Amino acid sequence: MGSLRVRFGLLVGSAAALVVLAALSLYGAMHAAERTLDATLDAQVRLELIAELSGRLTEFGLASVEAVSDNPGRPERLTNARNEVDRALNAVDEGLSRAVAGAGGVLDRTQYTARARPLARLRAARAMLDRQVAQIQREPDPGRRADAIRGALNAFGAVTGQPLTFLVEAERRAVEASAAEVRTLAARMRGVAVAAAGLIVLLLILLHQSLTRPILRRIEAIRAGAAAIGRGELDTRLTVASRDELGLLVASFNRMAARLKRRESRVAADRAALEEIVARATADLRGANARLEEIDRSRRRFFADVSHELRTPLTVILGECDLAARSPDTPDQFRPVIATIRKRALRLHRRVGDMLRVARSESGQIALERRPVSLAATLTEAVESCAPEAKRRRIALALEPSAADVEVPADAEWLRQIVEGLIDNALRHAAGATRVSVGFAASGKGASVTVTDDGPGFPEEADALFERFRRGDGPGPAPAGFGIGLALARWVVERHDGAIRLESGDPERRDFGARVTLELPGEETREDAA
Structure with missing residues (x-):
């Protein structure tokens, strides 16, 4: 018992033995219950066959009376009734034979013999009545035929009544015996189940006290030591109480704590x-x-x-x-x-x-001086200032008309300068551009200003152009500038509580090349020709 493997093997073996014992007990009980149930069902089936036989005998008697009457009915009725009686007798006989040969011997040979004699008497009674009917049919006097058939039927009833009663009583006793056996088996199984449950509980308690509980105490000590190590108490050491697997684990734990x-x-x-x-x-x-x-x-x-x-x-x-x-x-x-x-x-x-x-x-x-500024006037001034340079570069520069002139709170000089800078960037950097347009429109409570060209658009890293001293390459020998125009434009627009963004058009649609949009907050919009 020095190894946990042996202890756990004992625990598993005990559990397996209990399971096997319970399974065997359950199997035996189920087998006995199955035999008892089969015997009860067989007896019930035989009772039904005997009841059917009784009915067939009655029908045979009625068919015999009809066969000797003055106006006999269908002549084949007596033959059919005789055949049905024989079939019912054979069915009862086969049921008794199966009860003896199958189902583990539900009936012994003595019981079979006791039931076979009444069946033989019933066969003889059927044959006797059949012969009597044949003799009575040859009697020409109707009165004598009636007396003869009544006598034959009385004799037939006296002969068949006792065997049928005996068979019914025998099968009823068999059903009662099976029921009593079932009750006895159930009582025995309850006793065995109670005893097995008590034995299992006692065995589990013993196993817990001798095996599980000590292991759990040692595991709890290891857990507490690990928690102490986790709190930083690295001087914690555990006592090595045995040389089993847990003892080796405790020794490894102590070495780990020392290394930590x-x-x-x-x-x-x-x-x-x-x-x-x-x-x-x-x-x-x-x-x-x-x-x-x-x-x-x-x-x-x-x-x-x-x-x-x-x-x-x-x-x-x-x-x-x-x-x-x-x-x-x-x-x-x-x-x-x-x-x-x-x-x-x-x-x-x-x-x-x-x-x-x-x-x-x-x-x-x-310091910005923000006053109401007319975008139409400011942008017109910026476009006129840049017109000579656009003409020199042979690029069409136009201010797109708008149906509404928008006033925005802004520094007019700074707004004009950053628009001029955006136009100048478009003129110098839009390779292959033929047109630069400046537009504005009301946008919510403010306005948007756009500077658009039909050049190739911005490069993929367009946002980097907002960095100061970040320059783009202009076409031809034109100077590229100092790279401060867009940086200054964003600084000024953000001081106006606005935003600036760069866009590139769809190369396939060719709707526009590059576009710079200034979003400026505004106060009012008045209808006027731009």
């Missing part, structure tokens, strides 16, 4: 070293962040200072170009050169202004 204790000590040392490394790295990162912040501030300050310093000489250049262009003393051959210088200086002045606005937006120095 040693590992915890190493982990604590490693944690302390790691915390020191993290502290040094954190200090280094803080210093690097401080340096990066200082570099970023210097970059923004440099960006703003350079942009501001560039605007003054560009303003002087533009002024000098305007004076030279208006002066009558300027030779005609220099005027195209002056116009080119002015155009390039104006473009550079615009880029410098964008850079300055970006620098101010990063530092939060831009």
Whole structure:
């Protein structure tokens, strides 16, 4: 009993023995009940056959009376009645034979003989009545025939009554005996079941006290030790009480707890070293962040200072170009050169202004003046400002008409500048475009402004174009810009509590190429021609 395998084998063997014993007992009881039930059913069947035989004998008697009467009916009725009596006698005889030969010998030879004699007397009575009827039919006197048939029937009834009564009583006693045997068997089975249940309960209690309960106590101790280990009590150790499988498990548990204790000590040392490394790295990162912040501030300050310093000489250049262009003393051959210088200086002045606005937006120095602004007027001004560049590039630029002019609370100058920037992007970056259109429409409580071209559309990474200094490649030798137009546009639109999105048209339908949509909140819409 030193191994759990032996104990569990004993437990399983005991359970199997109990199951086999119960199965054998149940099988024996069911077999006995089946035999008793078969005997009862056979007796019931024989009773029914005897009852049928009695009816057939009665019909045979009536057919005999009819056969010797003055007006006999169908002559074959007597023959049919005789055959039915013989068939009924044979059926009862076969039932008795089966009761003796089959069903495990329900009737013994003595019982069969006791039942076979009345059957023989019934056969003899049937034959005797048959002979008497044949003799009576030859009697010419009707009165004598009537007296003779009454005497024959009385004799037939006296001869057949006692055997039929005996057979019925014998089968009734057989049914009662079977019922009594069933009751006795049921009582015996109840007693055996009670005794077996008591024995099984007693055996289970003994097995629980001697086998299951000690194992459960040891398992509970292991569970409590595991819970203590889980709470961090790594000094927990269990007592090895035996050398069975549970004893080996407890020994392994103790070794595991010891290894965990040693590992915890190493982990604590490693944690302390790691915390020191993290502290040094954190200090280094803080210093690097401080340096990066200082570099970023210097970059923004440099960006703003350079942009501001560039605007003054560009303003002087533009002024000098305007004076030279208006002066009558300027030779005609220099005027195209002056116009080119002015155009390039104006473009550079615009880029410098964008850079300055970006620098101010990063530092939060831009203050928007939001007032009711007419989109029709603002967009018309933006389109007219960009018309020369569109004409130079041979691209049709148009403001799409709208039936409603929408007023939105916005900074008119900033709104015009970002629309001009979007138009300029469309003119410079829409490779193969032939048309750029600007439209607006009321949208809910606000308005939407769209700048659409018929070029190839935006690339797949279109959202990355909103990053500052992210540039797209323009067609031909045209400059690609500084990559701040869309970033600045999103910054301004979001400060207006709006949204900006980029869309590309369906290449197959060719409804449009690229479209930039500005969603702006509004206050009112008034009907007016755009």
